[in-house]
Amino acid sequence: MAATEKQAAKQKFIDFLGQRNLRLTSQRQAIIDSVFSTDEHFTAEQLLEWSRRRDKSVSRATVYRTLPLLTESGLVREMDFGKDYKFYDPNYAEHPNHSHIICQDCERIVEFESDKIERLENEISHRLGFEVKSQRLQITGRCEELKKLGACRKKAC
């Protein structure tokens, strides 16, 4: 959220590259500058577009090759909303356990965190013999606008 936190996340990723003896190329620069300057969820295609605005030479292949590095670093999370392409969420560094509510009509996405739910998850998992590593909770529902007007101004959020 705060710009400084995003900067910190970016630096963490650069460190991650260093630890693995991976190089900080100009294309990767453009890509991570794009990733860590937004709070929005994005697709590979969107990331390509944003990155190309910063550096014309970024190719689709490089975006696809960088995405796994971003998720392995733990700073970006792959998400699936049932579409035939993946979404990526750049807000995991700051809020590793956040959840999502998605409007079934306009697909507006709201993030939230709940300690209580987290506690219950741990409790139940433990009872079933598991140790929790990560969780993903996705609620689909009807947003205010949809409830009131019967439809949303789609994508207009």
Add this chain to the structure above:
Amino acid sequence: MAATEKQAAKQKFIDFLGQRNLRLTSQRQAIIDSVFSTDEHFTAEQLLEWSRRRDKSVSRATVYRTLPLLTESGLVREMDFGKDYKFYDPNYAEHPNHSHIICQDCERIVEFESDKIERLENEISHRLGFEVKSQRLQITGRCEELKKLGACRKKAC
């Protein structure tokens, strides 16, 4: 779980077809017999295999064309575990709000239900202006075997 409940679910699907003026072909018979005689999560490919055991003439295309009907009927749920193919869960008729815990090593899947979590989800969603339609909660963790032995006998569950 209980065979009678599965039978009921199968009948509901047949009714669903009727309401839409869709026909109960022998291929669809084989497919839904397969779907409603298991509690396991399955892939399109698995369903094709099971169905072909009952009726050699079932084609991949028909399986792929029947799957959306099954999910639209609300009796089967599409799930995504981050693989490049989808899983389907036939236990939604009986337990529409159940959640999953998946072992990160052996991919053993355990289902559970929690009223408390459900209540919290409703509460939080309402506070954020949403009315809950459905939820999916997926916990990834380490199962007993993985914790004790450091690895699971993969797939051996």
Add this chain to the structure above:
DNA sequence: ATCAATGCAAATAATTTGCAAAAAG
């Protein structure tokens, strides 16, 4: 220099679809 990283274009793989033939109601 050395080895990782790139762009390109071709490959992959799950899912979808057009079409003529078959079958349900």
Add this chain to the structure above:
DNA sequence: CTTTTTGCAAATTATTTGCATTGAT
């Protein structure tokens, strides 16, 4: 009979990959 459904094979589409070249260190 009419309309839906089928199998087949070809199409689609996001993502991945081989390879010769480029660029970081």
